[in-house]
Amino acid sequence: xxxxxxxxxxxxxxxxxxxxxxxxxxxxxxxxxxxxxxxxxxxxxxxxxxxxxxxxxxxxxxxxxxxxxxxxxxxxxxxxxxxxxxxxxxxxxxxxxxxxxxxxxxxxxxxxxxxxxxxxxxxxxxxxxxxxxxxxxxxxxxxxxxxx
Numbered sequence: 276x277x278x279x280x281x282x283x284x285x286x287x288x289x290x291x292x293x294x295x296x297x298x299x300x301x302x303x304x305x306x307x308x309x310x311x312x313x314x315x316x317x318x319x320x321x322x323x324x325x326x327x328x329x330x331x332x333x334x335x336x337x338x339x340x341x342x343x344x345x346x347x348x349x350x351x352x353x354x355x356x357x358x359x360x361x362x363x364x365x366x367x368x369x370x371x372x373x374x375x376x377x378x379x380x381x382x383x384x385x386x387x388x389x390x391x392x393x394x395x396x397x398x399x400x401x402x403x404x405x406x407x408x409x410x411x412x413x414x415x416x417x418x419x420x421x422x423x
Contacts, residue, residue, distance in 0.1 A: 276334070276368070278375045281317060281324040288333035289313050289324060296336075296358035300393070323352075325375045327359070327368045334363030337372040339379065339388075349386035352376070357390070357399070369399075373406050391416070 281289050287310065294309040316322045316338070327335040338356040343349070354376055359368045380388045390408065392399045404410075 276327060276329040276366075276371070278325055278327050278371050281313075281326050281336070283314070283317055285326055285328075285333075286310065286314055286317065288328070289317075289326060289336055292326075292333050292336045292358055292360060293338075293356070295360060296356055299358065322355070323379065325372055325379070327363060327372055329363075332362065333360070334366075335359035335368040335372055337376050339376055344386050347386045350384060351387045351389065352380050352383075352385050354388055354390040369402050370406075373402070377406075 290306065290310040290313045293313050294304055294306050297309065298304055313324070317324065321340070323339045323341075325337050325339075326333060335358055336356070337354060337358075340353045340355050342351050342353055344351045354373075357369060357372060359372075376388060390403065392403070
């Protein structure tokens, strides 16, 4: 199994995993839109996507978005997406993707790596906490939906 940064050569496999990820979060399947979205992220270098792949099978991915911390005046990364396909579960794929994301954050001089997950995604919460992620108790998270 290898963990590496996605390129345009991985577009279809990445988009397929991304579509499964969205389905996991109760979104409708839309392979065409997933492909367009991932293609745009890769081509515009808007995000960094790491893949777990074994032979020709894509097992999982994580997607990081850049941000900055005004208080520390340093780069930070948002681990926005982490997904492991059924055939990759219970094999350490999620752990390997988290390790790759952490290594990348360190390599890029980032202050932190942050993430959010659903309150009922207990297996993800256990994985994150096992890796030293702390639940934020200092700040509340707010969001304003500006799309109709």
